[in-house]
Amino acid sequence: MSRLGDRLREILGSDKVVTDPIIIELYSREATGLNADTLPEALVFAESAADVSKLLAFAYRYGIPVYPQGSTSSLSGSALPSGGVVLSLERMRRIKEVNVVDGVAVAEPGVRIDDLNIELARYGYMFPVDPASSSVATVGGAVNTGAGGLRGAKYGTMRDWVLGLEVVLPDEEGTVMRIGCRTVKCRQGYDLVRLIVGSEGTLAVVTEATLRIAPLPEAAVTLLAFFDDLQGLLDTVVEIRSEGVQPLIMEFMERRTVEQAAGFLGWHGKLRGHMLLVSVDVNREAASRVLAWLERVARGNGAGLVYTARSLEEAEKKGLFQLRRSLFPAQVELSRRLLGSERVQVYVEDIAVPPSRLAEAVERLLELEEKYRLPMMLGGHIGDGNLHPAVGFDPGDPEARRRVWTWFHDVMRLAVELGGTVSAEHGIGVLKKEGLRMELEALGSLKALEIMKAIKRVFDPKGILNPGKVV
Amino acid sequence: MSRLGDRLREILGSDKVVTDPIIIELYSREATGLNADTLPEALVFAESAADVSKLLAFAYRYGIPVYPQGSTSSLSGSALPSGGVVLSLERMRRIKEVNVVDGVAVAEPGVRIDDLNIELARYGYMFPVDPASSSVATVGGAVNTGAGGLRGAKYGTMRDWVLGLEVVLPDEEGTVMRIGCRTVKCRQGYDLVRLIVGSEGTLAVVTEATLRIAPLPEAAVTLLAFFDDLQGLLDTVVEIRSEGVQPLIMEFMERRTVEQAAGFLGWHGKLRGHMLLVSVDVNREAASRVLAWLERVARGNGAGLVYTARSLEEAEKKGLFQLRRSLFPAQVELSRRLLGSERVQVYVEDIAVPPSRLAEAVERLLELEEKYRLPMMLGGHIGDGNLHPAVGFDPGDPEARRRVWTWFHDVMRLAVELGGTVSAEHGIGVLKKEGLRMELEALGSLKALEIMKAIKRVFDPKGILNPGKVV
Structure with a gap:
């Protein structure tokens, strides 16, 4: 039993401190597939702000790194410990x-x-x-x-x-x-x-x-439409926005991803083309009119197959969201099939580009897929320009890892070149520190990094809180 | 002509620098009625980021205070210079x-x-x-x-x-x-x-x-209703929110303020009670239903007079927003009449309390009015708990000024005691620095002030940018 563990038990009570390495290991992984390079010495389950306060005062005194943790569903390595103490907040759930x-x-x-x-x-x-x-x-x-x-x-x-x-x-x-x-x-x-x-x-x-x-919205209508031509899909988006409609949901999937995901769902051959999924919140009296208008706009821009629903319940019953939701599991299955192994890892990228540059972004992502021979699935939140290209690889293959890393770097560069951002919603963590620098450099704003580092020192003078992340 | 002015002309070009004290004085006042204690030496009209950059680099070198300025409509003293250079951004208006x-x-x-x-x-x-x-x-x-x-x-x-x-x-x-x-x-x-x-x-x-x-919303319906009983008005607000309706606009005026403002508009005796003004954005098909529902809720909670409009245009034509808009000019007129002088100043406070504490806030504001013998007009944005009590006084009367200052202090304290904030939207400037400290102290968070001061030093190590404001 570690001395650090003993001290923490004295301070916090023994029921809040774990030093069993098997359990600690469970708290040293992330959805990214990353693992801690050095296993933490202790895992603390705080039950109140007072517990957290005692822990941080102690950690400050002895310069011990503390890694706060939610559900470790981070996709950027922001929840990854390296030695020190993992602070789990899962017991504070009121x-x-x-x-x-x-x-x-x-x-x-x-x-x-x-x-x-x-x-x-x-x-x-x-x-x-x-x-x-x-x-x-x-x-x-x-x-x-x-x-x-x-x-x-x-x-x-x-x-x-x-x-x-x-x-x-x-x-x-x-x-x-x-x-x-x-x-x-x-x-x-x-x-x-x-x-x-x-x-x-x-x-x-x-x-x-x-x-x-x-x-909650009073009502919402949903349109699921498929386009042979990406430009037709984008023109539909432009027309919707030009009419001053701000959809609740506006999702996109690239044509080959649609075919793979449809196959995964057992809908082989039934769906074809780029997917656009739109839900608009309305007063219930307006449902028919708005839905008919959405369909007219989509068809006017070349949509072939079109499905609609007058309420979110109906959309669920008809399975209109299923295709979009299958993006990640379909990628896992595709990767397993292609790699002939159960042991695959799927990496989901997270860039945003201004919606007006989406066509270019998609084209360049397809070029990168070819260049790196990394089968990619591509979908995203088209309303805010947030794209999630995902690739699968064998985590045991160092060459594949390197290839993914270089691909990842090129994807971030593409986002910056199109006036976008390297991280839309997944954060910087450890994986995108280089990307953050690239983005700020492109803006001529490296000074912002210095300011961020100075702010880090203001809050955390000893650098003990989740060190090595963001800046 | 000042030496500072000469140097600035060399750096920026003479058409961008003014040293005439009469003009500078025009840029040294605020909507608060506050004036600069020390007149700035120069006024710079920047036309680009490059101009601002040259000015700030020069000011940094020589430690000269720079006061950036928009339209000086600040109500907290945040745009007030004291010596140094006023930087007007009015020419950058593309x-x-x-x-x-x-x-x-x-x-x-x-x-x-x-x-x-x-x-x-x-x-x-x-x-x-x-x-x-x-x-x-x-x-x-x-x-x-x-x-x-x-x-x-x-x-x-x-x-x-x-x-x-x-x-x-x-x-x-x-x-x-x-x-x-x-x-x-x-x-x-x-x-x-x-x-x-x-x-x-x-x-x-x-x-x-x-x-x-x-x-822009497709359509919006408006209800203007008057309640003898404040609780009836507040119950109407609660009922609207409990139905999950998020109005575009939800405004309140206290009953005596309503009478004064109605008098100001020449509508003597026509309006009585506390005012509630609600606009809800809707799809056009839902206008009748939502409007009828709003009226039913208001009447069910004791509204007497009720006016409605099915569109924003109709609401304007019927003058439904006029009463609310007359709050400030009506206060100016009331103060002039009561003080028997054209020379009055109206001070508009800006607190927010959680909407669930509004009844208490109104009651205590009326007590303060009595205590300080300061005729108050009271209205605000009830949807977000933002109240704007306004008082008028003779700016030449030092006793009145002191009384307003003490009243002002008590209003801020009241906001803090009700779990609210001393500044909802007007900012801290110079007038609310003490209020900010009071609020953070009540939260047990004076450390936040230290952090803010450290952040100020990170951005502005020499303390030359709008010194004396906020922290």
């Missing part, structure tokens, strides 16, 4: 309050996004940030990643939905600090709340979040 | 781009919000942040104030609508830095964009903003 009059929910960091939404649905409300991992992703993780999701084009990302935070600082006292407000309007000096949002656990540990909530 | 497909507008800081909206309306779009001063308020000023407006409950504030910025830093080179993205999703390390938003010109000078834009 929804403390839902208040429809104030339009807020107050939640601890370990609350899962889906569980929050189940609770909010009882009030006719929702939390509109919906990362694909929402069944496991936690409030704390989403705050720290600055997460987005399917509904990003309409509702934005976490930064738009966090009103206030309780955080603990990695300083001598383990200072507990409440920042922000319970109201949407809040001019509390510099915006420290949004500095913490997206900081990937490198500035402070979030122990409570006051979140803005939104009413 | 709308560089509107792109509906990407959902963005790119504007220079001197563009007025109303002018931006006139341009956007041509595309069926709008910029949804609508401060009451939007006819003069500029994009740069709104970014720096973190401005809100009538539509705040639905659309939030500036921090939700700024995607990217070009800023100039007060450092040796006058570094020009582009930060943020052209897409809604953007995970560019720490969120420096939102650190600048609301920083009141103390961290960097904004020279361009990439703004997110929103489609």
Whole structure:
């Protein structure tokens, strides 16, 4: 039993500290497939801000790295420890309050996004940030990643939905600090709340979040359409936006990805062309008119197959979202088949380009696929220009790993060249530090990196909180 | 002619530098009625980021304070110079781009919000942040104030609508830095964009903003209702929100303010009770149903007089917004009458409390009015808990000034005690520095002030940019 473990047990109580390396190893992995290079010495399960405060004050005193962790569904390596202490917040999972009059929910960091939404649905409300991992992703993780999701084009990302935070600082006292407000309007000096949002656990540990909530839409109509010609699909998007319609959901899948995913679903040969999936929220009286208009626009721009639904329930019943949802599992299956192995890893990229540059982005991604011989599946949130090209490879093959790494680098460069960003919603972590530098350099803004490093020192003078991430 | 003026002319060209004290004095006042204690030595009209860069590099070298300025419609003293150089951005007023497909507008800081909206309306779009001063308020000023407006409950504030910025830093080179993205999703390390938003010109000078834009609503219905009983009005608000309706506009005026404002409009005796003004955006087919429902909810909670309109045009034609708009001019007239003088100053406070505490807030504001014998008009944005109590006084009467100051202090304390904020949308400037400290102290978060001061030093090591404001 480690001496560090003993000290932590004295400070926090033995039921909150684990030193068994087999368990610690489970908390040293990420959805990226990355593992800790050095196993942490201890795993702490905090149950309150006071626990976190005691831990951080202790860690500050002895210069011990602390790695805060949500559900480790990060795709950028931001939750990966290297020695030190892993701080799990999974026991802090109370929804403390839902208040429809104030339009807020107050939640601890370990609350899962889906569980929050189940609770909010009882009030006719929702939390509109919906990362694909929402069944496991936690409030704390989403705050720290600055997460987005399917509904990003309409509702934005976490930064738009966090009103206030309780955080603990990695300083001598383990200072507990409440920042922000319970109201949407809040001019509390510099915006420290949004500095913490997206900081990937490198500035402070979030122990409570006051979140803005939104009413569930009264109704929503859905169109699923397929285009032989990518330009026709993009023209449809342009026409929808030019009419001043802001869809809830507007998703894209590239034609070959559609065929693979359809095959995966057992719909062989039934679907053909690039997929466009659009849901628009409406008052119920307007459902027919808006749906007919969507169909007219799609067909006018060359859509062949078109499916529609007058409500979200009908869309679910008809399976209109299934194709889009199968993107990741279909990629896993495709990779297994191509590599002839069960042991595959799928890497999902996360760039955004201005929607007006999407055609170019798709074309160049297809060129890169060919160049690197990496079978790619390609889909994304077309409303906000967020593309998720995904490739599968054998994690045991060093040559394949290198090839993926170079591909990954070229994808980020492509995003920067098209005026986009290397990370739309997955964060920087360890995997995209080089990409962040590339992006800021292209903007002529390397000074911003210096400023970020200085801000890191202001919050975390000893550099003990999630070291090695972001900056 | 000052030596500083000569040097600035050499650096920037003589057409961009003014040293005439009469003109400088015009740029040393604020909508608060505050004046500079020490007149600036020079006034610079920048025409580009390069001009700003030259000025800041020069100012850094010689430690000269620089006060960036929009339209000086600030209500917190954030645009007030004290010696040094005033930097006016009014010549940088180009709308560089509107792109509906990407959902963005790119504007220079001197563009007025109303002018931006006139341009956007041509595309069926709008910029949804609508401060009451939007006819003069500029994009740069709104970014720096973190401005809100009538539509705040639905659309939030500036921090939700700024995607990217070009800023100039007060450092040796006058570094020009582009930060943020052209897409809604953007995970560019720490969120420096939102650190600048609301920083009141103390961290960097904004020279361009990439703004997110929103489609104009297809239709909107409006209800104007009057309640004898404040609780009935608040119950109406609760019922609307419990049904999951998020109004575009939800405004409140206290009963005596209603009578005064009605008198001001020549509608003596025609209106009675507390005012609730609600506009809800709808698909056009739903207008009748939603409007009938709104009226039913209001009457069910005791509304007496009720007026309705099925479109924003009809609401304008019927004058449904006039009462709310007359709040400020009616206060000016009331103060003139009560004080028997043309020379009055009206001070508009700006607190927010959680909407669930509004009844208490109104009651306590009425007690304060009595205590300080300061005739108050009271209205605000009830959807987001933002109240604007306004008092008038004779600026030449030092006793009245002191009384207003103490009242002002008590109003801020009340907001903090009810779990609200001392500044909802007007900012900290010089007037609310003490209030900011009070609020953070109540949260147990004075450490946040230290962090803000350290961040100020990171951006502005010599403390030359808008010194004395915020922190």
